Amino acid sequence: MKVAVYVDGSYRDGVATWAFAVFVDGVFKAHHSGVCQDRDSKAHHNVAGEIMAAGQAVYHCDKVGYTEITIHYDYEGIEMWATNKWKANKFLTKWYKMLMKRYMEDMIIHFIHVKAHSGDANNNMVDELARNELETELKRRQG
Numbered sequence: 001m002k003v004a005v006y007v008d009g010s011y012r013d014g015v016a017t018w019a020f021a022v023f024v025d026g027v028f029k030a031h032h033s034g035v036c037q038d039r040d041s042k043a044h045h046n047v048a049g050e051i052m053a054a055g056q057a058v059y060h061c062d063k064v065g066y067t068e069i070t071i072h073y074d075y076e077g078i079e080m081w082a083t084n085k086w087k088a089n090k091f092l093t094k095w096y097k098m099l100m101k102r103y104m105e106d107m108i109i110h111f112i113h114v115k116a117h118s119g120d121a122n123n124n125m126v127d128e129l130a131r132n133e134l135e136t137e138l139k140r141r142q143g
Contacts, residue, residue, distance in 0.1 A: 001025060003069040005057045006114075006122045007078065009036075009049020010130035015137050016041040018053035019129035021122060022061065030064075031126070032056060033133040044092055049130060050075040051096045054082075058103045068108040074123060079111035 004023045009016060019033035034056070041048040054071060061069050071078065080086035081093050082100035103109065114123045 001066075003061065003066045004072060004122070005061060005069050006072045006126045007050065007053035007057050008074060008123065008126040008130045009046045009051070009053050010127070010134040011041075011046035011049055012134055013138060014041075015134060015141070016044070016046060016048040016052070017130050017133040017137060018049040018051075018056060019126045019133060020053045020057035020060070021126050021129070022057070022064075023122065030060065031129060032060065033129045035133065035137045038092065041092075044090070047075065047077060048092060050078055051081075051092060053126070053130070054078045055096060055099050058100065058107070058109070062103060062107060066107070068110075070110040070112055072112045072114045072120075072123060074114050074116035074127075076113060079113065082109070082111070 002025055007020045009018045016036040021031040022029045036048045036052050081088050081097045088094040088097040114120050
């Protein structure tokens with residue numbers, strides 16, 4: 001069984017959002033999206049959404065029982081912090097690094113970089129999910 005997870009984030013006007021989609025053997029299984037609630041989101045802009053998407057995706061996959069996944073991402077920090085190739089300096093990146101270390105004890109996680117806006121349908125889908133979540137949240141905040 002091949003589990004592919006696509007992650008993305010979005011940011012505008014102080015709001016960061018995230019989205020992920022799961023495919024098993026090429027078949028769409030699930031997607032989720034949400035708003036970053038941490039206070040560091042403004043400082044990290046879209047990176048907050050990217051990090052949260054990966055964290056939420058791994059949490060979801062663990063709960064479903066997947067033991068090996070491949071995360072497809074367009075922001076390189078998703079892999080670099082998780083694999084200790086980049087030093088985590090801020091609270092959010094340290095949290096992400098610690099979270100991924102914990103999950104990588106019990107789960108095999110591979111990483112594949114996907115160039116943003118390059119025509120990859122699944123990456124485009126999570127990009128759109130994150131943007132839709134952002135638009136919804138911005139409208140909600142406007143009242």
